[in-house]
Each structure stands twice: as structure tokens, then as C-alpha cells.
Amino acid sequence: MKISEILHITGGTLKCGEEKLHLEISHAFSSDLLSDVLTINRSGIMLITGAANLQAIRTAEIAEVSCILFARNKKVTDEMIRLAEENGLVIIESPRSMFGISGMLYQEGIKPLY
Amino acid sequence: MIRLEYMIEGGDFINAGNASSSLKKELRKLELDPALVRRIAVSTYEAEVNVVAHAYIGRMMAKIDNHSVNVIVTDEGPGIPDIDLAMQEGFSTASVRVREMGFGAGMGLANIKKNSDLFSITTELNIGTRLEMTWFRDHATKEADGII
Numbered sequence A: 001m002k003i004s005e006i007l008h009i010t011g012g013t014l015k016c017g018e019e020k021l022h023l024e025i026s027h028a029f030s031s032d033l034l035s036d037v038l039t040i041n042r043s044g045i046m047l048i049t050g051a052a053n054l055q056a057i058r059t060a061e062i063a064e065v066s067c068i069l070f071a072r073n074k075k076v077t078d079e080m081i082r083l084a085e086e087n088g089l090v091i092i093e094s095p096r097s098m099f100g101i102s103g104m105l106y107q108e109g110i111k112p113l114y
Numbered sequence B: 001m002i003r004l005e006y007m008i009e010g011g012d013f014i015n016a017g018n019a020s021s022s023l024k025k026e027l028r029k030l031e032l033d034p035a036l037v038r039r040i041a042v043s044t045y046e047a048e049v050n051v052v053a054h055a056y057i058g059r060m061m062a063k064i065d066n067h068s069v070n071v072i073v074t075d076e077g078p079g080i081p082d083i084d085l086a087m088q089e090g091f092s093t094a095s096v097r098v099r100e101m102g103f104g105a106g107m108g109l110a111n112i113k114k115n116s117d118l119f120s121i122t123t124e125l126n127i128g129t130r131l132e133m134t135w136f137r138d139h140a141t142k143e144a145d146g147i148i
Helices: A003-009 A054-062 A078-086 A098-107 B018-029 B034-054 B083-087 B096-100 B108-115 B139-144
Strands: A013-016 A027-030 A046-049 A067-070 A090-093 B002-009 B057-064 B068-076 B118-124 B128-136
Touching: A003 A067, A003 A090, A003 A098, A013 A078, A027 A098, A046 A054, A046 A098, A054 A067, A054 A078, A054 B018, A054 B034, A078 A090, B002 B018, B002 B034, B018 B034, B018 B057, B034 B057, B034 B068, B034 B108, B034 B128, B083 B108, B083 B118, B108 B118
Parallel strands: A027 A046, A046 A067, A067 A090
Antiparallel strands: A013 A090, B002 B057, B057 B068, B068 B128, B118 B128
């Protein structure tokens, strides 16, 4: 599923990474715990999280996540956007709950890591 | 052999991850196997966050050659009273502030050990802690050395 489609169905707002809207996402991982994000063993996935802080961006970059979707109306700072842009990450903000987003994307065929 | 060195400031959560991210970019430039680069990045990032979360100041020293990648992370800090306990998944002494950021789940040292080929940790109370991690660049080397 393309990031542009995910943006649409989750009622999301794109914060950076416009040039990557065409990218396909096949798998996703939902967590607020950054150490759990580091157990991701597949590149190019989508991370759904409520941990809206600079370290979430850094953790996602280390784990080679392609796109971060911040759930529950969490807002990103300019600093977070700058770090994300430096590392080619896409950032989306969505007002929906983590469970809601996860369920929606699962129904659309996005696969879990495990 | 290539040597790289980075300083890590205790309590500096703004810059936490810069060292391991810089190291990761260097390893990518050297065209190391991507799966290996990921394991090194995860381990060094966890080690770096531990220094930021628990110590006053630290240093990350990497040595890269054709055979292996070796990273030593040392810090000046309170040290670890019980290493066995610290290695247990889920055990954490992280502050409220650290947990609010999404860290402090108590998985750090266990994740480091899981993601490195060789791992050692030494500590001295009120002095600091030293982690040493090694990765072998090819599977054959690991077998020849009797590691696996």
C-alpha cells in the first residue's frame, strides 16, 4: 500500500517526506516503547507510535523504518521534522488511536512483523 | 584499520543517538553487509542511550578492519551494582523522565548481547562501566574462531 493511500485512510497530515509518498509499505509495527522498536528486523516498514519525541525519530532511523505515523493526535516538533528530513524519513500525524490505525491498515493488507 | 571515536554526554537526550547514527553511516559507506550494519547500529544505539540515561559522560570507540568490527563504550558514572540483574529483560533503573521518552523498558543490555557476536561488560561502582562488542564480518571467520 502506498504511503499516500495510508495518509488518506488514516485521516493523517503529512509533516515531511513528500517525495516518498509513492513508496510501498508492506509491514507495520505499533509500539510506544523505543527498545521494542529496536527489535524490528525488517527494513522499510511503517512505525505507528504515540512516542512523539526526538528519540523516536532517532530510534526509527537506527531501525531503518521508512515512515513514522504518530497516533492519538501527538504533534511533532520542528526539531523532529529536521532530523527526519536529514534521514529521509516520512512523518505523518493522525488523530486516530493506535488500535484504530493498526486495525485499519491490517484490514487493507498491511502485514504484522510477527 | 579504521578507528572512529565519539563523545557521549550524560543527560543529553537531544543528541542521544548521534554517535551510533554517525557510526552507522560510516559502516554503510564502507559497504558492510546491511544486516550486519543494522545489528551494530542497534547495539551501539542501546549502549549510547544507556550512557545518556545513567552516566555523566562516555566515549564510543570503533575499530573496523577486514575481519571484524569492534566497539567499546566506556563511561564515567555510578556503575552497575548487580550486572546479572541489569542483564535481565525488563529490569530497569531508568528515571521517570527516561521512561516518559519511551526508554527504560529494561531491554537495553539484553538487546545488545542478542545483537552482537561477542559481548562483555565490566563495571566499578562510583567509577563507571565498560561495554565491549565485537562482530565478525563473515560467517566463515566466526566458525574458524570456534564462536559458532
